[in-house]
Amino acid sequence: MYTWLPQKVEHAQKILEEQNIELAFKFNPPASQAEIQRCEAELGFILPHSYKEFLKFSNGANVFCSEQPRFEITLPWLADSGILIQSTSTIVPFNQDQDQVYVEDDSEKKYIAFCYLGYIATGDFCSFDITTYANSEYKVLDCQHDYSFEEWQVEHIIANSFEDWLIKIFDDLLELAARYPRLIK
Numbered sequence: 714m715y716t717w718l719p720q721k722v723e724h725a726q727k728i729l730e731e732q733n734i735e736l737a738f739k740f741n742p743p744a745s746q747a748e749i750q751r752c753e754a755e756l757g758f759i760l761p762h763s764y765k766e767f768l769k770f771s772n773g774a775n776v777f778c779s780e781q782p783r784f785e786i787t788l789p790w791l792a793d794s795g796i797l798i799q800s801t802s803t804i805v806p807f808n809q810d811q812d813q814v815y816v817e818d819d820s821e822k823k824y825i826a827f828c829y830l831g832y833i834a835t836g837d838f839c840s841f842d843i844t845t846y847a848n849s850e851y852k853v854l855d856c857q858h859d860y861s862f863e864e865w866q867v868e869h870i871i872a873n874s875f876e877d878w879l880i881k882i883f884d885d886l887l888e889l890a891a892r893y894p895r896l897i898k
Contacts, residue, residue: 744772773800
C-alpha cells in the first residue's frame with residue numbers, strides 16, 4: 714500500500730536539499746499484526762485500514778524533523794520538530810495525555826490522536842474522527858488546542874483517510890518549502 718512513500722521521501726529530500734533545508738525522515742521497523750491488535754485492544758477502538766497498513770510499513774515515524782533535537786524531550790510520543798506519527802507503543806499514552814485535556818469526564822471519546830505536530834505544523838496534533846467510520850477509514854482532523862472537538866469536526870477536516878493525509882502532508886510541506894524556505898528551517 715505504501716510503495717509510493719519511498720519515492721515521495723526521495724523527492725522531498727531533493728527539494729529540501731535544493732533549498733538548503735536540513736530535515737530528516739525517520740521510519741521505524743514494521744509492526745506485527747499482534748502489535749496492531751494489542752494496540753487496538755488497549756485503545757478500545759479499531760484503527761483505520763490505511764493507518765494499520767502504514768504501521769505494517771513503519772511502526773511510527775518522524776517526518777520533516779531536525780536531525781538533532783532542539784530541546785530535551787522525555788515523553789516518547791512527543792517531538793520538538795517534524796511530524797511524529799505514533800507507533801503501536803506510543804499511541805495509547807499519547808491518547809491518554811490528550812484525553813486529559815479534550816475529553817470531559819461525562820462525555821464519550823470521539824477521536825483517536827495519532828500524530829503529534831512539532832514546530833513545523835500549525836496545530837497540536839492530528840486525530841481520526843471516530844464518529845465518521847466509513848469504508849474502513851476515519852476522517853482526519855487538525856486538532857488545534859484553541860478549538861473544541863465540534864469545531865475540529867466542522868472546520869478542521871484535513872483528509873478522508875490516513876493515506877490521503879500523509880500524501881497531503883508531503884505535498885503541502887514541499888510546496889511551503891519551495892515558496893518560503895525560511896519558514897521551514
